[in-house]
Amino acid sequence: MGRPRTPLLDRERITTTALELLDAQGEFSVPQIARRLGVQTGSVYHHVEGRDGIIELLRERIAEGIDIAALDLKPWDTAMAALARSYRAAFAAHPRAIPVLMTSPVRAPRILELYERAVALLLDTGFPLPDVMPVITGLENVVLGSALDLAAPETMWEIADSTATPHLAKALDAIGDHRADRAFELALEGFLLQARHRLETD
Template sequence: MGRPRTPLLDRERITTTALRLVDERGDFSVPEIARRLGAQTGSVYHHVDGRDGIVELLRERVAVGLDAAALELTPWDRALEEWARSYRAAFAAHPRAIPLLMTSPVRAPRVLEQYERAVTLLLDAGFATDTVMPLVIALENLVLGSALDLAAPEAMWELSDRTPTPRLAEVLAAVGEGRADRAFEVGLAAVLGHARGVLAAGG
């Protein structure tokens, strides 16, 4: 029997299958990936560095949606804003991957390169070294929280006559559609405003 024209297993197929599982149920297992690909579990391990290696492949796959070119824009705050928007959009496409990716150390080279570019942007703008990572982490927390919020039901508060909440009902009625987008804009403006203040105060 001749060799199959298309390899049964490779890193791309493993990553695609793992991401489908995560999108469906929020997690994956190596045996389940193998079953879906019609392969033996041990064969998967020939292509990846265990479960942690697959997580990093997922991180790289999701991060493809980030617009790294945004970090080349000027001034620095415009660059950071556009990068944050693309970051949010990339992760909003796979919200169930967020808890998985955010609870494991970042090792993926392409993702580390993006962080390098982001911190270089801020350092070159004049931010003090000890202020950079708190700003990046705060922005990341906002972005990922908002990406999860986009996947949430539009009506996150179910009001009941058993618990009178007339003022809550009033403001919920006033917010209208696009609650997650409006909240993201508030948070992004706050983070960028804080960053500008830090820079004006000497970095």
């Protein structure tokens, strides 16, 4: 029997399969990937460095949707806002990946490049070195929290008796469409306002 024209296994297929499992069930394992691809578990390890290696491949794959060029925009807060929106959109497409990606240190070259450029931007802007990583991490907290919120139902509160919670009922009636988007923009605006204040007072 001749060799198959298309290889049964490579890093691209492993990443795609892991992401499909993650999107469907919020988790993946190397044996699950092997079964889905029709290979032995040991064969997967010939292409990746175990689970942690797959997590970094997933991080790289999802990060392809982040527009790093946003960091070239001026001024700095416009750049950070554009990056935040792009970052949020990339992770909102795969919200179940967020908890899994938080379990291992970042080693993926594309992500490290993003951080390097963000750090350089903030330093060039005048942020003191001790404030740089808190600013970046704070922005990530806003972005990733909102990405998870986008995966939630549009209506997160079910009120059986509006007389018991009249203020909540009125607030929900008034919120309109795109609740998650509006909340994200409010949080982003507040975060950037505080970052500007820190920059001006340090």
